Structure formats: C-alpha cells, structure tokens
Amino acid sequence: MTVAGSPDLPGATATTEIPEYVQPPDRSSLPLVFTAPRRGKPPTHWADLDPASRRTAVEQAGHRAYRARQLSAHYFEGLRSDPETWTDLPAGVRSELASAFLPPLLTSVRELTCDDGDTVKTLWRLHDGALVESVLMRYPDRVTMCVSSQAGCGMACPFCATGQGGLQRNMSTAEIVEQVVDGARKLAHGRLGDAQGEAPRVSNVVFMGMGEPLANYKSVVGALRQLTTPKPDGLGMSARGITVSTVGLVPRINQLAEEGLPVTLALSLHAPDDELRDELVPVNTRWNVDEVVDAAWEYARTTKRRVSIEYILIRDVNDQPQRAEQLAKVLKRRGSWGWVHVNLIPLNPTPGSRWTASRRRDEDEFVRRLQARGVPVTVRDTRGREIDGACGQLAAGSADVDASVTAPPVRARV
Known part of the structure; x- marks a missing residue:
C-alpha cells in the first residue's frame, strides 16, 4: 500500500510504502450485531422514570404525589437506597416505596484496586446473571466513572x-445510572484512595466500558438525561463532563446531535483509511471513514462541542508516520476551527492477542506528525491496566466466579 508522504517533514518522501496489514486469524470472525438478543427485562427502577412518570407511579401505588420528590431526594441527592435512612417518611411508606421502586439491579461480585487505591474496577452481576464491569478513577483534578452500556458488545473489534466476547444484551437506563450512583457512594464513604479534605464527587462519566453505547440508544440517552437533570430529580451533572464513545453508528450520531444534550462525542477511529479500518473496526464496512468523520464534524457544528478522535496505537499496524499524515489530512480537510482533538491510546494487552503497543519512538513520532499539521493531540494516561480495567480490556472476566451465574454470549446475526 502506498500513501502520499510529506516532503517538508524530515524523513518523508513523496511516496512511501506502508507494510500491508495482515489480519490475524480468527480474531474478527464474529458477526456485527446491532440488535441485542431478547432476554428477560430487568425490573423497572426509579432511575428508569422521568419526574412526571414518578409522580404518576407513586399515586398509582396509593401514595401522595409529593412522595416522589422525597424519594428522588434520597436516591439522587442523598445517594440513599436503604429505607431505614429515610426518616422524613413514615416507616410503612418507606418499605413500600423501596420495594416498588428501588429493586436491586447490580450485585457486586468482585472489586479490584490499583494506582494506590485511586482506581477501582467492579464486576457486577445483573438480575439475569449477565456480568458487566465499571471503573472509578481519581485524578488530581477530577473523578471519572467509566460505565458499561451493554453486557458484551456486538461490534467485533478484534x-x-x-x-471478542460477543453481545449478551442491552442494559437498562437504571442499570447504567446505578453504576454512577455506586461510584458516588464510594466517594462519599471515602473508599477511593487517600481523600484530602471534602469528599470529592463524580465529575466526569465516560461511556467507554463494555458495549457500543449508540447501539443501545434509548437506554443511553435516558441515562444521559438522568445524569444531567438537576437535583433532586437527577444527579445534576454537567453534560460537558460526560463523554459518549462510538465506533461510528452514523444515524445515531446524527440523532444524538439533535437531543439537546451537549455531551462530548468520542469517535473510535483507529485508522485513517478504509482498508485498514475495515479490519480493525468492522462497522466501517457499513459507514466508512469519510462518512463517520463527516458525522463527527456535523456533531461538533451542531452541539458546539469538540469531538475526540480515539486512536489506539498498535505496533506496526496503524502507527506508521505516514498514517499520522493521512489522519491529519482526513481531519484538516473538514476545517481548522478547533472542532477536533486526537486522543492516542497505547494498546492495552488482552488475552490471546498477537498485538502489542507501539514503541515509544513511534508513538512520539506519530504525535509530532500530527502536531506539525496543526492537529491537537494528547496521549491518554492509561489507568487500571494491572487489573484489566483499561481501554479495551473490560470483558467481565469470570474465571474465578461461579460459572453457573455467567450467561453465555449470544452471537446473533444482523
């Protein structure tokens, strides 16, 4: 394969050969799955309902409508699910409301910590035995919650x-929100690292855990609304602190742009050309590089939010200097008004993978090439690698969990 080089940069020639990418055997043989297999739905939870529906539900349960706001204050603002702590409600009302509207959705199976206690990965069992993971991370200036939106994933990125585990099912809005609420509780109880002074709050949520968020569009948008609705009816987070990642489901990107939710869009691009991206991100065979980048550009134009281009660096696969040049060209031809930022991610190891992270010198050269072309770029500070909690590593591994509670992935055809 040949691409145009950049003669004005040291070491570049007018035409430079790039080694052909060789698809590893049996790593991308799973089919693309856009529609989740049907499984038993989780019970309806308070976080599945909007404020009006909560009032109606409370009245239908035989209680005064104002109890809905009291329950919301306990759940979203006070982070309290134990009815014994709801001392402003009559004892009989407490148990009835808890039983009707706060069914247990997530059961913690295992917690692992690293980074001196600043990173906690939790393995959750859902009501039907499916397993998902979330990761809570403290940084000097923020606390980020990485949430899953599906049990497994149908996008088959090798x-x-x-x-590579296949898709089991979509998660409900409340199952997504509960991950964030749990993270907030951990912080409130001082269970994340060595807190100094006032207990921190979850300032950022990234939909970068298990699953393709835009393939579970209704539940994810519902969760976004619960996260951003002001307290006490929601968690009161800023939409600007929330990032939704996608491999590039173009119709859903366009739809999200019109939701009035100015969250950050992170496009998992990973290759600047269709030949390579077809192999690394199989959904590219549906919506190619130009189509997904155009959709990202339109998202930025509509929401006035800068888009993040996620690019995992894989040694000798997509990390050549010429691919940095090609990436810059793809992005810059949409304009230079600050609409995009490239986030480079060193490949994190996964079981059975034949690939490794790029050499540091290749990573540095990739950064230099992008910067020389005026493309803003950073290299992600990887957290949780030791506990398989980093980007691309979440797989709800359950080798030490009773196999009887692990639902097998369903690899349905599109």
Missing part, C-alpha cells in the same frame, strides 16, 4: 476484549 483488538478489544469486550468485542
């Missing part, structure tokens, strides 16, 4: 542990 370098991603989640994608």
Whole structure:
C-alpha cells in the first residue's frame, strides 16, 4: 500500500510504502450485531422514570404525589437506597416505596484496586446473571466513572476484549445510572484512595466500558438525561463532563446531535483509511471513514462541542508516520476551527492477542506528525491496566466466579 508522504517533514518522501496489514486469524470472525438478543427485562427502577412518570407511579401505588420528590431526594441527592435512612417518611411508606421502586439491579461480585487505591474496577452481576464491569478513577483534578452500556458488545473489534466476547444484551437506563450512583457512594464513604479534605464527587462519566453505547440508544440517552437533570430529580451533572464513545453508528450520531444534550462525542477511529479500518473496526464496512468523520464534524457544528478522535496505537499496524499524515489530512480537510482533538491510546494487552503497543519512538513520532499539521493531540494516561480495567480490556472476566451465574454470549446475526 502506498500513501502520499510529506516532503517538508524530515524523513518523508513523496511516496512511501506502508507494510500491508495482515489480519490475524480468527480474531474478527464474529458477526456485527446491532440488535441485542431478547432476554428477560430487568425490573423497572426509579432511575428508569422521568419526574412526571414518578409522580404518576407513586399515586398509582396509593401514595401522595409529593412522595416522589422525597424519594428522588434520597436516591439522587442523598445517594440513599436503604429505607431505614429515610426518616422524613413514615416507616410503612418507606418499605413500600423501596420495594416498588428501588429493586436491586447490580450485585457486586468482585472489586479490584490499583494506582494506590485511586482506581477501582467492579464486576457486577445483573438480575439475569449477565456480568458487566465499571471503573472509578481519581485524578488530581477530577473523578471519572467509566460505565458499561451493554453486557458484551456486538461490534467485533478484534483488538478489544469486550468485542471478542460477543453481545449478551442491552442494559437498562437504571442499570447504567446505578453504576454512577455506586461510584458516588464510594466517594462519599471515602473508599477511593487517600481523600484530602471534602469528599470529592463524580465529575466526569465516560461511556467507554463494555458495549457500543449508540447501539443501545434509548437506554443511553435516558441515562444521559438522568445524569444531567438537576437535583433532586437527577444527579445534576454537567453534560460537558460526560463523554459518549462510538465506533461510528452514523444515524445515531446524527440523532444524538439533535437531543439537546451537549455531551462530548468520542469517535473510535483507529485508522485513517478504509482498508485498514475495515479490519480493525468492522462497522466501517457499513459507514466508512469519510462518512463517520463527516458525522463527527456535523456533531461538533451542531452541539458546539469538540469531538475526540480515539486512536489506539498498535505496533506496526496503524502507527506508521505516514498514517499520522493521512489522519491529519482526513481531519484538516473538514476545517481548522478547533472542532477536533486526537486522543492516542497505547494498546492495552488482552488475552490471546498477537498485538502489542507501539514503541515509544513511534508513538512520539506519530504525535509530532500530527502536531506539525496543526492537529491537537494528547496521549491518554492509561489507568487500571494491572487489573484489566483499561481501554479495551473490560470483558467481565469470570474465571474465578461461579460459572453457573455467567450467561453465555449470544452471537446473533444482523
């Protein structure tokens, strides 16, 4: 394969050969799955309902409508699910409301910590036995919650542990929200690292855990609304602190742009050309590089939010200097008004993978090439690698969990 080089940069020639990418055997043989297999739905939870529906539900349960706001204050603002702590409600009302509207959705199976206690990965069992993971991370200036939106994933990206496990089912809005509420509780109870002074809050949520968020569009948008609705009816987070990642489901990107939710869009591009991206991100055979980048550009134009281009660096696969040049060209031809930022991610190891992270010198050169072309770029500070909690590693591994509670992935055809 040949691409145009950049003669004005040291070491570049007018035409430079790039080694052909060789698809590893049996790593991307899973089919793309856009529609989740049907399984038993989780019970309806308070976080599945909007404020009006909550009032109606409370009245239908035989209680005064104002109890809905009291329950919301306990759940979203006070982070309290134990009815014994709801001392402003009569004892009989407490148990009835808890039983009707706060069914247990997530059961913690295992917690692993690293980074001196600043990173906690939790393995959750859902009501039907499916397993998902979330990761809570403290940084000097923020606390980020990485949430799952599906049990498994149907996008079949060969370098991603989640994608190689197949798709079990979509998660409900409340199952997504509960991950964030649990993270907030951990912080409130001082269970994340060595807190100094006032207990921190979850300032950022990234939909970068298990699953393709835009393939579970209704539940994810519902969760976004619960996260951003002001307290006490929601968690009161800023939409600007929330990032939704996608491999590039173009119709859903366009739809999200019109939701009035100015969250950050992160496009998992990973290759600047269709030949390579077809192999690394199989959904590219549906919506190619130009189509997904155009959709990302339109998202930025509509929401006034800068888009993040996620690019995992894989040694000798997509990390050549010429691919940095090609990536810059793809992005810059949409304009230079600050609409995009490239986030480079060193490949994290996954079981059975034949790939490794780029050499540091290749990573540095990739950064230099992008910067020379005026493309903003950073290299992600990888967290949780030691506990398989980093990007691409979440797979709800359950080797030490009773196999009887682990639902097998369903690999349905599109």
